Amino acid sequence: MNFEPKYLIRWGILGWTYLAIIMAYFILRDYEAVKSYFFSNDASIMVLSISLFIGVGIIIGNLLHQFSLSFGYIIWINKKKSFKKDYEMDLRVIESQYGKEIQSIYSNRLGNVDALRALCLSIFLSLITLAILSLTITFSIKIGILILIVLFLNWIVLNNWVYFQNNLDYFIKSIKSEFE
Numbered sequence: 001m002n003f004e005p006k007y008l009i010r011w012g013i014l015g016w017t018y019l020a021i022i023m024a025y026f027i028l029r030d031y032e033a034v035k036s037y038f039f040s041n042d043a044s045i046m047v048l049s050i051s052l053f054i055g056v057g058i059i060i061g062n063l064l065h066q067f068s069l070s071f072g073y074i075i076w077i078n079k080k081k082s083f084k085k086d087y088e089m090d091l092r093v094i095e096s097q098y099g100k101e102i103q104s105i106y107s108n109r110l111g112n113v114d115a116l117r118a119l120c121l122s123i124f125l126s127l128i129t130l131a132i133l134s135l136t137i138t139f140s141i142k143i144g145i146l147i148l149i150v151l152f153l154n155w156i157v158l159n160n161w162v163y164f165q166n167n168l169d170y171f172i173k174s175i176k177s178e179f180e
Contacts, residue, residue, distance in 0.1 A: 008058055010061075010065070010115065011058050011061035011062040011064075011065050012054070012057050012058045012061050013061065013119070014060070014061035014064045014065060014118050014119060014121075014122040015056065015057030015058055015059065015060035015062075015064065015122070016053070016061070017119065017122050017126070018057075018060055018061075018064070018126045019053060019056065019060065021123070021127075021129075021130065021150055022126060022129055022130070022133075024146055025130055025133055025134075025143060025146060028140070028142040028143050028146060029138050029140075029143065037049075064118055064121055067121060068114070068117050068118035068121045069114070071121075072114070072117050089172075089175070089176060089179070092179040093106075093175065102175060105171065106168075106171065106172070106175075109164065109167060109168040110168060112164045113161065113164050113165050113168050116157060116161035119157050119161075120154065120158050120161050123153055123154040123157055124154055126150060127147065127150050127151060130143070130146065130150060131147070134147070
């Protein structure tokens with residue numbers, strides 16, 4: 001795998017989303033404590049906090065990305081059948097006149113599906129974490145509203161994921177019908 005900086009952003013978004021939602025819980029739970037921690041006159045605390053947020057977010061995001069790939073491909077598909085069909089299809093597309101363009105479109109659409117599935121997982125896990133924190137630490141109306149907002153965000157991302165998956169499936173079906 002080629003490692004590029006775009007992967008840090010791709011993974012970071014997943015982890016940062018998760019961490020931001022959990023941070024929102026603690027801000028709503030005890031705003032004064034969070035305010036005194038972050039807005040103290042010690043700049044090193046702020047720099048350390050931001051650095052930890054960025055670094056831990058990338059690590060958590062990478063783990064979420066791996067779980068998403070695992071559940072999206074490895075567990076739910078018939079590998080032998082899928083790999084053979086993909087290979088045969090790739091050969092036909094590569095040998096065609098517009099092979100590069102088709103591969104580019106396919107790669108872009110598949111990337112969108114992967115990204116949305118992973119983001120949906122990140123938001124869903126943050127929702128579960130919020131529920132656990134609400135049951136074990138503190139629940140309030142503000143936290144209930146946060147849970148509703150996160151639930152709504154998860155619904156939006158899930159709808160986008162389904163839309164892009166259907167778009168990818170239609171594209172694959174159209175390409176297969178052209179090359180068969």
